[in-house]
Amino acid sequence: MKIFRFIPILALALCTGPRLHAEVVDGVLAVINDTVITRQQVEDFIGPALDSLRREYAGQPEAAFQQKLTGAINDGLEQLVERQLILHDFDVEGYRLPDSVVDDLVQDRIRERFTDRVTLMKTLQAQGETFESFRKDVRDQYIVTALRAKNIAQEIVISPNRVGRYYLDHQDDFKVEDEIKLRMIVLNKTSADDTNTVSLAREIRDKIKEGAAFTEMASIYSQDTLRSQGGDRGWIERSVLRQDLADVAFALQPGQVSDVVETPDACYLMLVEQTRLAHVKPLADVRDQIEKNLRAQEQSRLEKQWIAKLKAKTFILYF
Numbered sequence: 020m021k022i023f024r025f026i027p028i029l030a031l032a033l034c035t036g037p038r039l040h041a042e043v044v045d046g047v048l049a050v051i052n053d054t055v056i057t058r059q060q061v062e063d064f065i066g067p068a069l070d071s072l073r074r075e076y077a078g079q080p081e082a083a084f085q086q087k088l089t090g091a092i093n094d095g096l097e098q099l100v101e102r103q104l105i106l107h108d109f110d111v112e113g114y115r116l117p118d119s120v121v122d123d124l125v126q127d128r129i130r131e132r133f134t135d136r137v138t139l140m141k142t143l144q145a146q147g148e149t150f151e152s153f154r155k156d157v158r159d160q161y162i163v164t165a166l167r168a169k170n171i172a173q174e175i176v177i178s179p180n181r182v183g184r185y186y187l188d189h190q191d192d193f194k195v196e197d198e199i200k201l202r203m204i205v206l207n208k209t210s211a212d213d214t215n216t217v218s219l220a221r222e223i224r225d226k227i228k229e230g231a232a233f234t235e236m237a238s239i240y241s242q243d244t245l246r247s248q249g250g251d252r253g254w255i256e257r258s259v260l261r262q263d264l265a266d267v268a269f270a271l272q273p274g275q276v277s278d279v280v281e282t283p284d285a286c287y288l289m290l291v292e293q294t295r296l297a298h299v300k301p302l303a304d305v306r307d308q309i310e311k312n313l314r315a316q317e318q319s320r321l322e323k324q325w326i327a328k329l330k331a332k333t334f335i336l337y338f
Contacts, residue, residue, distance in 0.1 A: 048096050050336045051103040056096065065095035104329040105163045121158045128157050171322045177313045185309050186302050193300040196256040199268055200293040202233055203250045205243040206286045220279040220286035227276055233290045
């Protein structure tokens with residue numbers, strides 16, 4: 020027998036949400052060798068997504084919800100099928116995971132998610148689960164994650180030529196609108212007719228006109244989270260700002276400070292330090308992003324290839 024040695028990898032998050040009560044008659048959706056996957060198991064597995072769908076489509080036509088529900092169930096079913104394929108392959112290949120390793124994994128999970136065993140047992144009891152099922156879930160998740168890492172997360176080398184071809188083929192993905200390098204002072208109003216804040220904003224504007232540094236005024240007066248950075252927002256595109264602010268900011272020249280921009284909830288002063296016309300980001304700026312995308316694509320291809328091989332040698336019956 021092969022010993023499946025402990026590998027320090029991050030296990031998938033364990034679903035510990037309340038068990039959902041199916042609103043339809045439970046039925047068998049798939050059989051993998053001697054393992055049965057039911058609709059109830061799938062709905063339990065996709066519980067958080069199902070809850071989100073119910074909230075999102077509350078009050079909407081039932082047909083729209085059912086269409087989304089069918090897609091979510093199919094996706095969840097496929098994930099559970101793949102999980103069973105991987106666990107079956109683990110057994111067929113003659114691996115085993117020592118109980119001591121599983122015990123360590125369980126203790127790690129308890130510390131991470133429940134603090135102590137007492138809290139865990141209370142949570143499991145409230146969900147109608149047992150410690151044995153919890154332990155099995157931890158074990159299975161570790162095995163699935165480890166075998167995915169072994170078969171998919173191998174070292175993938177992305178050549179410079181491939182990065183260059185991707186960059187040329189996806190120019191639209193790297194287009195940037197007109198940009199400004201912006202600093203801003205934000206003064207929050209106490210009410211829509213708060214004149215004191217407007218007066219303060221004008222006083223600050225006068226001080227800046229008289230020579231006070233915008234960054235210093237921002238660090239003293241601004242009431243937003245970037246106060247300590249002198250109101251620095253870095254390079255931003257027009258779409259980042261609300262329309263009334265964008266119209267003023269993008270009309271400023273480098274080094275120019277705006278007049279007080281008053282809105283119902285705040286007053287703003289803006290300094291444009293530099294401007295930059297719309298352009299395509301240079302390859303050097305997006306190389307890491309491209310390599311990450313290509314690596315993810317290659318991992319997805321390898322995963323599909325691996326799962327297809329597992330399916331080819333396993334009995335699977337869908338209903």
